Amino acid sequence: MDHVETFKKGALISQNPASATSLLDFSEEEKEAIGREHTHKWSQPWQLYFLASMCSLAAAVQGMDETVNNGAQAIYFDKDVPTQHHFQNIQGLVVGAPYLACAIIGCWLTEPLNRLFVRRGTIFTSCVIAAVASVWEGVANTWVNLFIARFFLGLGIGSKSSTVPVYAAECSPVPIRGALVMMWQMWTAFGIMLGNIMGVAFMSLDRDISWRLMLGSTVVPPLVVCAQVYFCPESPRWLIQHGKIQKAYANFRILRTTDIQAARDLYYAYVGVEPERKINEGKNLFTMFIELFTIPRNRRATLASWIVMLMQQSCGVNSLPRYWRPWERAFSIGSLPYQPSSRLIRRDLLLFTFPFLAITLLWTGFSFWIEEGNETSKKRVAMVTKGMYLFEVFYSPGEGPVPFAYSAGCFPLQVRDVTMSWATATTWCFNFILSFTWPNLVDSFKPQGAFGWYAAWCIIGWFLVLLLVPETKCLTLEELDQVFSVSTRKHASYQVKYALRHLRVWIFRQKLEPLPEFYQSVERLAEVADKASKAGKEEERGA
Known part of the structure; x- marks a missing residue:
C-alpha cells in the first residue's frame, strides 16, 4: 500500500502500453x-549487466569443464592406463562420466534444489560442486x-545448465530477454575455448603434472561465480x-531503471504466476513428468x-574436439565461432543447416585419406581445420541454440517445470x-567412418525435423x-507435400499454386468448431 499510485501506473502500462501515459499524471x-525501452533497449541498470556477467561466467565454467579433459585424458590414458582389451571402454567411461551423471541424476535435481536453495543458492551449490570436483580430478x-570425481562433477553441471538460463530469463526485461538468455x-x-587453451598451456610440462594442472585449472572460474552470485538479486x-511480493518488488527495483517499470513487470509476473500456481496445485514432479507422455498434445x-x-x-559436434587434440597437433578448435541467433530460432534453420553439417563432416573425415608426410601433413591439417570450422559455422545458428529455445517454448504451463530437466537430461x-x-568408433571404423557415421545422422535428423517437429516461433x-x-x-503428410512443392518450384523451376495453409488461426478454428457443432445438432433434430 506504500506504492499504490506507482502500481496504478504500472498496471495501466501493462494493459495499454501505447496510450497509458496520457491517462494519468506521468512524470x-x-x-x-x-x-x-524501445529506442535504447540496452540502456539498463549496471546491476542487470552484473547479473548477466555472472550467468555468462557460469556458462563458461560448464564449457571449460567439458573440454579441459580432452588433453588430460590423452596424456593420462597413454601413460597411466596400460593398453588392454577394454582400454577404449574405460577411456570413454571416464570422459563421459559427467554427462552420465547429468542425465540420470543432475538434471532431475534441479527442481528440489531450486525449491530448497532458490535460484542463486542452486547456482552457488552447483559451482561449489564444480570447484571440489576440479581439485578431486587433479589429485x-x-x-x-x-571416474568418481568426474561423475560428481556432473551433479553440478546438470542443475547449473537447467537453472542459469531460467534465472537469466526471469530477471531480464522483455526487450533484451532473448539476447541475454542466448x-x-x-x-x-x-569456456570450451578456455579449456583447450589450458590443454595447450600445460602440455609442455612433465607428464605426471601436466594433466593434473589441466584438470585442476577449472577450479578458478566456479569460485569467482560463487563470490559473485550473492551480490546479485x-x-x-x-x-x-x-x-x-515485497521482496520481489525490491529486486525488480534493482533490475529496472525506474519504480514504475518495476511495478509494471511485477504486475506482469504476478498475472503469469497465479494461473500456473493454480494449475500445478497438488501436483508433484513425478505427476508432471507423466503428463509429458499421457496427454497427446504434450x-x-x-x-x-x-x-x-x-x-x-x-x-557429432562433440566428436570434433575429442578427436582433434590441440596439444598434439598445435591447433585449438576452441577458437571456432559461436554466434547465438536469437532472431533466427526456427525449424527452417534446422532444415537448412543439417545438409551442410553432413557435408562438412564428410569433408573432415575424408581429409584423413591424405597421406602423412612432411608436406602432405600440412595439407591434411588445413583440410581438417576447414571442415571443422565450416561445421561450426552451420552448427552455431542451428543445432547449437535452437534445441534449448524450442524445448522451453513448446510446452503448456502445467508441465513447464519439468521440461527443462527433460531437455537437458536428453x-x-x-x-x-x-x-x-567415440574411442571404439574411431578404432573400428577409422576417422573416415566415424565422421561419416555422424554425417548419416545429420541426414536422418533432417527427415525427423521435417516430419515430426512443428514450427513454434512467435x-x-x-x-x-x-x-x-x-x-x-x-x-x-502435409510436410512431405510442402517439401516436394519446394523441390519442384526451386529446383525444377515449375510454377505451382501455393498449398493451403495447414494451421488456421485460433479464432477461425473456433468458428469452424462452432459451425460443426450446430450442424451436428441440426442433423440430430432431423433424425
Missing part, C-alpha cells in the same frame, strides 16, 4: 524511461578415482511464486523436443553416449495447443 522522467591416483550458448563456447518470479511436444535435443549431440544422455562410444500458448493437437500423421 517526464517516467515517460522518457518507458520510451527508451586422482587411479582411473576409478578419476548468452548461455555463446559463453559456453567461450534473487529471481523476482520465484519470490512471487512463494508469496514474497506427447507430440515431448517427441519434438526429444528429437532436437537428440540431434544436438547426434550431429542432451546430456546422448553426450555421454557419444563420449563412451506463437501464443493457444496457438501452440492448436499446433500440437494435430495428429502426427497429418502433420507429416
Whole structure:
C-alpha cells in the first residue's frame, strides 16, 4: 500500500502500453524511461549487466569443464592406463562420466534444489560442486578415482545448465530477454575455448603434472561465480511464486531503471504466476513428468523436443574436439565461432543447416585419406581445420541454440517445470553416449567412418525435423495447443507435400499454386468448431 499510485501506473502500462501515459499524471522522467525501452533497449541498470556477467561466467565454467579433459585424458590414458582389451571402454567411461551423471541424476535435481536453495543458492551449490570436483580430478591416483570425481562433477553441471538460463530469463526485461538468455550458448563456447587453451598451456610440462594442472585449472572460474552470485538479486518470479511480493518488488527495483517499470513487470509476473500456481496445485514432479507422455498434445511436444535435443549431440559436434587434440597437433578448435541467433530460432534453420553439417563432416573425415608426410601433413591439417570450422559455422545458428529455445517454448504451463530437466537430461544422455562410444568408433571404423557415421545422422535428423517437429516461433500458448493437437500423421503428410512443392518450384523451376495453409488461426478454428457443432445438432433434430 506504500506504492499504490506507482502500481496504478504500472498496471495501466501493462494493459495499454501505447496510450497509458496520457491517462494519468506521468512524470517526464517516467515517460522518457518507458520510451527508451524501445529506442535504447540496452540502456539498463549496471546491476542487470552484473547479473548477466555472472550467468555468462557460469556458462563458461560448464564449457571449460567439458573440454579441459580432452588433453588430460590423452596424456593420462597413454601413460597411466596400460593398453588392454577394454582400454577404449574405460577411456570413454571416464570422459563421459559427467554427462552420465547429468542425465540420470543432475538434471532431475534441479527442481528440489531450486525449491530448497532458490535460484542463486542452486547456482552457488552447483559451482561449489564444480570447484571440489576440479581439485578431486587433479589429485586422482587411479582411473576409478578419476571416474568418481568426474561423475560428481556432473551433479553440478546438470542443475547449473537447467537453472542459469531460467534465472537469466526471469530477471531480464522483455526487450533484451532473448539476447541475454542466448548468452548461455555463446559463453559456453567461450569456456570450451578456455579449456583447450589450458590443454595447450600445460602440455609442455612433465607428464605426471601436466594433466593434473589441466584438470585442476577449472577450479578458478566456479569460485569467482560463487563470490559473485550473492551480490546479485534473487529471481523476482520465484519470490512471487512463494508469496514474497515485497521482496520481489525490491529486486525488480534493482533490475529496472525506474519504480514504475518495476511495478509494471511485477504486475506482469504476478498475472503469469497465479494461473500456473493454480494449475500445478497438488501436483508433484513425478505427476508432471507423466503428463509429458499421457496427454497427446504434450506427447507430440515431448517427441519434438526429444528429437532436437537428440540431434544436438547426434550431429557429432562433440566428436570434433575429442578427436582433434590441440596439444598434439598445435591447433585449438576452441577458437571456432559461436554466434547465438536469437532472431533466427526456427525449424527452417534446422532444415537448412543439417545438409551442410553432413557435408562438412564428410569433408573432415575424408581429409584423413591424405597421406602423412612432411608436406602432405600440412595439407591434411588445413583440410581438417576447414571442415571443422565450416561445421561450426552451420552448427552455431542451428543445432547449437535452437534445441534449448524450442524445448522451453513448446510446452503448456502445467508441465513447464519439468521440461527443462527433460531437455537437458536428453542432451546430456546422448553426450555421454557419444563420449563412451567415440574411442571404439574411431578404432573400428577409422576417422573416415566415424565422421561419416555422424554425417548419416545429420541426414536422418533432417527427415525427423521435417516430419515430426512443428514450427513454434512467435506463437501464443493457444496457438501452440492448436499446433500440437494435430495428429502426427497429418502433420507429416502435409510436410512431405510442402517439401516436394519446394523441390519442384526451386529446383525444377515449375510454377505451382501455393498449398493451403495447414494451421488456421485460433479464432477461425473456433468458428469452424462452432459451425460443426450446430450442424451436428441440426442433423440430430432431423433424425
